[in-house]
Amino acid sequence: MPELPEVEVSRLGISPHLVGRTLLGVTARQRQLRWLVPDEVLAIANQPILAVTRRAKYLLIELQNGSIIVHLGMSGHLKVVASDVSPGKHDHIDWCFDNGTVLRLNDTRRFGAVLWQAKGSIHPLLSALGPEPLQAEFTAEHFFQQCQKRQAPIKTVLMDNHVVVGVGNIYANEALFKAGIAPTRAANTLTLAQCTVLREVVRQILAQAITQGGTTLKDFSQVDGKPGYFKQELQVYGRGGKPCPVCSTNLTEIRLGQRSTVYCHHCQQ
DNA sequence: ATATCCACCTGGCGGC
DNA sequence: TGCCGCCAGGTGGATA
Known part of the structure; x- marks a missing residue:
């Protein structure tokens, strides 16, 4: 949801x-x-x-x-x-x-x-939540340090509320695509530069989704009953097997931590 | 501590 | 049309 x-x-x-x-x-x-x-x-x-x-x-x-x-x-x-x-x-x-x-x-x-x-x-x-992604407290340095401690897939770490809050399955997939990072990458293999990019992309995507009223897949609606309009911006989520919007390679769909994960094996490394 | 898996619950969809 | 298995935006808790 x-x-x-x-x-x-x-x-x-x-x-x-x-x-x-x-x-x-x-x-x-x-x-x-x-x-x-x-x-x-x-x-x-x-x-x-x-x-x-x-x-x-x-x-x-x-x-x-x-x-x-x-x-x-x-x-x-x-x-x-x-x-x-x-x-x-x-x-x-x-x-x-x-x-x-x-x-x-x-x-x-x-x-x-x-x-x-x-x-x-x-x-x-x-009481134990990590920083808000849209606040200044979510720094690239903090994110990098958290990643350094973890060998779990970066997507799993990005969705861990102790690292940063609020990033769920849709936006984790989308952010990793935009950052050009494969969701399967062990978090501790990301460079500081990559963590910096990923942090920035997460912030951009969340902020843009808010201005567009969120993402309506099925049962979400705004309080006035209107759907969210970010769905049309989704690049990879829900598009497994379809062409990558950048290079047209068919998008790969796997499961990571029991969550549907879609990425482009050509654009994301 | 970290990583993994299960649980909660309802409903929609595709396949047979 | 019906039944069955699988899937879905989350996340606490049990387990090794």
Whole structure:
């Protein structure tokens, strides 16, 4: 499902509807997501929304005494609807606001999560995350040092949240193609120059995907229901066996860490 | 610590 | 049309 761009697009979409509003209460039709939605979230009543922020692929709806953590998993998405709109299949959680609108979480596969982080504490899931790819803290030097320690394939390392957060399967494939680096390369064989290029490409692709509303494959949509438009920019993801857009060699598709991996064995070394 | 594999869950698709 | 196996944007946890 959503990678960092799709989560950021969701954040940008819901934030104007939430910030400054008062959250009246929460309804859970299905409490069992990846984890059980905790009592603290269900007990929220009459709390102003201070901000909607993001860390990695986690959305944080900030209240005075803590934050609601929302993760979209593979198939989750958020929409804002009028409170008289009846919930559909897989519409699991509603947050009801004082202006008659509802923030509604739909998650077919229920790999997503809704959790609670008390003010002043950091949820364990957020405590060991690596740097944000679009922030300055994600430096080429840090990335290179992490790669030096690892002999796993570079694609696996790029998708490791301890190294850098937010890079999922689509954008890992795309970034490695644009950087001209084979996904199978042991991470510790990359030069500093290659890590520098890869870092820059990751940042460009994620930023571009955000401006285009993310990538819609099947169930992702923006909060207004429109699809993301980055799909048309994809060079290799989902194109195994088809010609490389640069050299026309048929793209190779393999599995790395149980994830579909597509690359051009001619352009990527 | 690192690397690998499995698990969670639903639905869509291709093949027979 | 039906059934079956495989695939899907994530990631924590068990294992060696």
